[in-house]
Amino acid sequence: MKLWMFLLALFFTAVGLAADIDQAMVKIYANSVAYNYYIPWSTDAPRESSGSGCVVEGNMILTNAHVVSNETYLQVRKEGDPRKYQAFVVAVSHDADLALITVNDESFFQGIDPLELGELPHPREQVTVYGYPMGGDALSTTQGVISRIESYRYVHSGLSLLTVQLDAAINPGNSGGPAVIGNKIIGVAMQTITQADNIGYVIPVPVIRHFFEDMEDGDYDGFPSAGFSYQTIRNETFSERFGIEEEQAGVIVTRLACGSPAAEALEPGDVVVKIDGRSIAGDGTVEFRSGSRTRLDYMVNRRQIGETIPLEIIRDGISKTVEITLSATFHDLTIVSYKIYDTPPEYFIFGGAVFMPLTLNYLESWGSDWRLHTIDYLSYPLLFDNWHTEEREEIVVLTFMLAAEVNTGYENISYEIIETVDGAPIRSFSQFVEMVDGGTDPFLELTTNLGNIIILDREKAIAVNDEIMSRYSIPVDRIIF
Numbered sequence: 001m002k003l004w005m006f007l008l009a010l011f012f013t014a015v016g017l018a019a020d021i022d023q024a025m026v027k028i029y030a031n032s033v034a035y036n037y038y039i040p041w042s043t044d045a046p047r048e049s050s051g052s053g054c055v056v057e058g059n060m061i062l063t064n065a066h067v068v069s070n071e072t073y074l075q076v077r078k079e080g081d082p083r084k085y086q087a088f089v090v091a092v093s094h095d096a097d098l099a100l101i102t103v104n105d106e107s108f109f110q111g112i113d114p115l116e117l118g119e120l121p122h123p124r125e126q127v128t129v130y131g132y133p134m135g136g137d138a139l140s141t142t143q144g145v146i147s148r149i150e151s152y153r154y155v156h157s158g159l160s161l162l163t164v165q166l167d168a169a170i171n172p173g174n175s176g177g178p179a180v181i182g183n184k185i186i187g188v189a190m191q192t193i194t195q196a197d198n199i200g201y202v203i204p205v206p207v208i209r210h211f212f213e214d215m216e217d218g219d220y221d222g223f224p225s226a227g228f229s230y231q232t233i234r235n236e237t238f239s240e241r242f243g244i245e246e247e248q249a250g251v252i253v254t255r256l257a258c259g260s261p262a263a264e265a266l267e268p269g270d271v272v273v274k275i276d277g278r279s280i281a282g283d284g285t286v287e288f289r290s291g292s293r294t295r296l297d298y299m300v301n302r303r304q305i306g307e308t309i310p311l312e313i314i315r316d317g318i319s320k321t322v323e324i325t326l327s328a329t330f331h332d333l334t335i336v337s338y339k340i341y342d343t344p345p346e347y348f349i350f351g352g353a354v355f356m357p358l359t360l361n362y363l364e365s366w367g368s369d370w371r372l373h374t375i376d377y378l379s380y381p382l383l384f385d386n387w388h389t390e391e392r393e394e395i396v397v398l399t400f401m402l403a404a405e406v407n408t409g410y411e412n413i414s415y416e417i418i419e420t421v422d423g424a425p426i427r428s429f430s431q432f433v434e435m436v437d438g439g440t441d442p443f444l445e446l447t448t449n450l451g452n453i454i455i456l457d458r459e460k461a462i463a464v465n466d467e468i469m470s471r472y473s474i475p476v477d478r479i480i481f
Contacts, residue, residue, distance in 0.1 A: 020113055020183055021054075021115065021130060021178070021180055021183060022079050022080075022130075022139060023078075023079060023080070023111065023112055023113065024054050024055040024079075024112055024113065024114060024115045025052070025053075025054055025078070025079045025130055025131075025132075025139055025177070025178075026052070026053045026054060026055060026061050026063075026076050026077065026078050026079070027050060027051075027052060027053075027076065027077045027078075027079075027132040027137075028050060028051045028052065028053050028061075028063055028067055028068070028074065028075075028076050028087070028101070028176065029048070029049075029050050029074070029075040029076070029077070029084065030048070030049050030050065030051065030067060030068055030071050030073075030074055031046060031047070031048055031071065031072050031073040031074075032046070032047055032049065032068075032069065032070040032071045032072060033045075033046050033047075033070055033072050034047075034070050035070070035343075035344050035345050035361075036345075036365070037345050037356075037359070037361040037362045037364070037365040038362075038365040038399075040344070040345040040346075040347040040354075040356060040479070041347065041474045041475060041476070041479075046072065049067070050132060050173050051063055051064060051067030051068075051131075051132075051173065051174075051175045051176040051177075052067075052130070052131035052132050052173065052174055052175060052176045052177030052189070053067070053076070053101070053176045053177070054115050054130070054177065054178045054185070055078075055109065055112050055114045055115065056100075056114045056115055056116075056117075056185075057114045057116075058114075059102055059103075059106065059109045060090065060100045060101070060102055061076065061087070061100065061101045061102060061103075062098070062099075062100060062176070062178070062185075062188060062208070063098075063099050063100075063101060063175075063176030063188070064097050064098065064099060064156070064175045064176040064188065064189075064190060064203075065092050065093060065094045065096070065097045065098055065099045065156060065341070066097055066156040066175060067099065067175050067176045068089050068092065068099050068101060069092075069094065069156075069341040069342060070341055070342055071089065073086075074086065074087040074088065074089070074101060075087060076101070076103060076108075078108065078112065079139050085103045085105055085108050086103070086104070086105075087101045087102065087103050088101060088102060088103075088104065089101050090102050091211075091215045091220060092220070092342070093211045093214070093220060093222070094156060094157050094339065094341050094342075095154075095157045095159050095161070095222055095223050095329075095330075096154070096157070096161060096203060096207050096208075096210070096211050096223070097154050097155075097156040097157060097190055097203060098188065098203060098207070098208060098211045099176075100215075115178060115180075115183070115184065115185050116183075116184050116185065117184060117185050117205050117208060117209065118181060118182065118184030118185055118186045118205060119184075119186070119205060120149070120164075120186070120204055120205055120206055120289075121146055121149075121164065121181055121186045121187075121204075122146070122149075123146050123147065123148055123149065123292075124145055124146060125145070125146050125181060126143060126144070126145055126146075126181070127143070127144060127145070127146055127166055127168065127179050127180065127181050127186060127187075127202075128141050128142070128143050128168075128179070128180050128181075129141065129142050129143075129144070129166075129168045129169075129170060129174065129177060129178075129179045129180075129189050129200070129202070130177045130178055130179075130180060131170075131173060131174035131175070131176070131177025131189060132173050132174070132177070133169075133171035133172065133173040133174045134171060134172045134173045135171075135173075140174075142168045142169045142170075142174075143168055144166040144167040144168025144169075144198065144200070145166060145167055145168075146164055146165070146166050147165045147166055147167055147199075148164075148165045149162070149163070149164050149165070149204065149292060149294075150162070150163065150165075150292075150293070150294040150295070151163065151294045151295040151297060151298050152165070152201060154190065154191070154203075155190075155191050156190075156191075156339065157338060157339055158338040158339055158360060159223065159301075159330060159338065160295065160297060161203075161207050161223065161298075161301060162204055162206055162207055162288075162294065162298055162302070163190075163201050163202070163203070163204065164179070164186070164187050164201065164202045164203075164204045165199065165200070165201055166179070166200055166201075166202065167198045167199065167200075168198065168200055169192075169198050169200065170189050170190075170191070170192045170200030170201075170202075171192070174189045175189055175190065175191075176188060176189065177189045179202040185205065185208070186202075186204065186205055187202030187203055187204045187205065187208075188202055188203045188208065189202050190202055190203050206302060210223070210301075210302065210304070213304065214304060214305075221304070221305040221306075221329070222305065222329040222330075222331070223301040223329060223330070224261075224300055224301060224303055224304070224305050224307070224326035224327075224328065224329060225257075225260070225261075225300065225301070225326075225328060225329055225330040225332075225333055226260065226261050226262040226300050226324060226326070227256065227257035227259075227260020227261055227262045227263060227328060227333045227387065228253050228254075228255065228256050228257065228260065228262035228263075228266060229253075229254045229255040229256075229387070230251035230252060230253055230254055230272065230284065231251060231252045231254050232251055232282055232283050232284045233248065233249070233250055233251060233252060233271070233282040234248055234282050234283065239282075242269075242271050242314060242317070243271075243314050243316075243317035243318075244271055244273070244314060246273075247282075248281060248282030248283070249273055249279065249280065249281060249282055250271045250272055250273040250280050250282065250314070251271070251272055251280055251282070251284050251296070252269065252270070252271050252272075253266050253267065253268055253269065253270045253271075253272065254268060255268065255385075255387055256268065256387070257333040257334075257387035257388045258387070258388040258389050258390050259328070259333070259388060260328060260333050260387070260388070261324040261325055261326055261327055261328060262324055264324065264325075265311065265322040265323065265324050266311070266313065266322070266324075267315065269315070270313045270314070270315050271313060271314040271315075272296075272311055272312070272313050273312050273313065273314060273319075274310075274311065274312035275296055275299045275300070275309065275310075275311055275312075276299045276300075276303075276309040276310065276311075277310070278296075278299055280296050281293070284296055286298065286299055300326065303326055304326075305326060305327065305328075305329070306325070306326065306327065307325075307326050308323050308324065308325045308326070309323070309324060309326065310322070310323050311323070311324065333387060333388050334386045334387065334388070335358075335381050335385075335386055335387070335388060335389075335392060335393065335394060335395055336358050336359060336360065336363075336381050336382040336386055336395065337357070337359040337360060337361075338359075338360050339360050339361060340359060340360075340361050343481070344479055345359075345361065345362070345479065346429060346479055346480055346481055347478065347479055348429075348432075348433050348436070348477070348478045348480065349402070349465075349468070349469075349474065349477040349478065350436055350444075350456070350461055350465075350477075351404075351406045351407050351444070351456040351460075351461030351464075351465075352401055352402040352403065352404040352406060352407045352461075352464075352468050353398055353401055353402075353407060353410070353454070353456075354398070354399045354400055354401070354402065355396055355397065355398055355399070355418065355429075355432070356396075356397055356399050356429075357394045357395065357396060357397070357428075357429040358378060358381070358382075358394070358395040358396070358397050358417075360382060362397070362399075363378065363379060363382065371383075375415055377417065377449060378397070378415065378417075381395060391425060391427065392425075392426070392427060392428075393427055393428045394427075394428045394429045395417055396417065396418040396426055396429055396432045397415065397416070397417055397418070398413065398414065398415075398416050398417075398418055398446075398448065398454075399414060399415065400414040400415075401413065401414065402468055402471075402472050404464060404467075404468050404471075405464070406456060406457065406460050406461050406464050407456065410454055413448070413452055413454065416448035416449060416450055416452060417448060417449040418432065418446055418447070418448060419447050419448060419449055420445075420446070420447045421435040421436060421439070421444070421445075421446060422435070422439055422441060422444065422445050423445070429480070430480055430481075433478065433480055439458060441458070442457065442458055442459065443455050443456070443457060443458065444456045444457075444458050444461070465477060
């Protein structure tokens with residue numbers, strides 16, 4: 001009898017917890033317009049999509065950034081209420097694929113107990129994912145077991161941050177829904193592997209808390225980057241050469257981003273054996289908690305911009321400790337920008353030539369298999385050599401020509417990198433525009449990475465600018481940030 005009463009109490013407790021979570025669930029309806037990076041003065045057709053979210057403290061709804069990116073109009077519906085309410089984005093981290101939205105009508109939040117954040121779970125714990133996947137309008141739940149916890153690439157941003165992998169089904173529409181253990185959030189549903197069955201990923205609590213803490217001052221700073229590349233050390237002779245006593249320990253610095261936090265303290269050839277107090281294995285991983293390892297980048301991106309961390313290094317066989325101040329994000333230090341959302345693409349038109357900075361968005365305009373279809377010299381910097389250098393912070397691409405009398409003969413020059421303007425090298429896209437606009441020579445001379453030379457008559461190019469804009473129905477000749 002006592003056992004029966006105990007099991008009954010557990011049943012009603014579970015029902016109560018589920019009810020508490022249900023009332024905090026929200027379905028999100030998004031209308032969005034994405035920018036066209038092949039024709040940068042235009043946009044793609046409007047689209048409608050839906051996602052999931054849950055109410056947290058402060059009358060906020062926690063969801064994915066990709067649910068609300070490029071949004072033009074948002075509505076939300078709480079569980080059990082057929083009405084839709086207009087919603088607004090309050091804060092967004094495209095890096096972490098997280099967003100906070102709210103409803104100005106305070107009656108929307110009446111009767112809702114906000115969900116609380118839990119802690120980072122452990123592998124083999126059972127988790128329940130709540131959301132509104134395609135195939136129906138009612139709240140759905142799926143259960144699974146946590147498979148592993150490690151750094152993994154976030155599809156929305158391209159960055160690698162801490163991730164929880166589980167074997168619960170995460171389908172379109174589930175995005176932004178909470179993953180729950182007990183009655184607390186342990187993550188937010190984010191993405192799945194389409195080539196496999198029931199492998200889903202959620203954004204864990206440490207990443208969510210990082211976003212919340214970052215936004216406390218009202219400004220989003222992002223996740224810091226040290227700004228160095230490294231080679232793993234798995235060879236005994238290699239270790240002996242660099243004075244590493246412990247076998248398969250540490251990583252060797254190979255490249256430094258110009259102006260990065262690491263550039264102030266490290267040199268190529270330094271062996272980093274500890275970062276922020278944690279020993280680095282030869283495979284480039286650290287133990288972030290007992291029995292669990294992940295990439296050493298985690299020790300950097302778990303911190304906030306402005307914080308300082310120590311590094312223990314071996315330089316010329318001598319051990320020493322250096323400190324770096326995490327003053328930059330990954331985006332601040334890369335030549336080719338990763339995914340850009342919520343802002344139109346930069347471009348500049350002069351003499352009918354269309355110029356853009358090289359970005360991942362532009363590469364993706366070549367199609368989902370852009371790695372196979374783009375020209376090698378355009379994809380190489382992003383994939384293999386993306387840090388700022390002393391000479392270059394951005395790459396300028398001549399994407400194509402708008403045919404006109406002023407550029408006759410250059411119609412076939414496209415998808416080439418502009419190396420110099422009137423003989424001077426280019427550091428950034430904004431500097432390139434200034435060089436073209438501010439040139440005093442009657443001729444503008446551009447050279448490309450393929451050795452092509454483009455010479456335009458400045459006066460004629462400026463004179464026909466309005467005609468070219470009108471002929472091709474282009475509203476403005478530039479968008480520069």
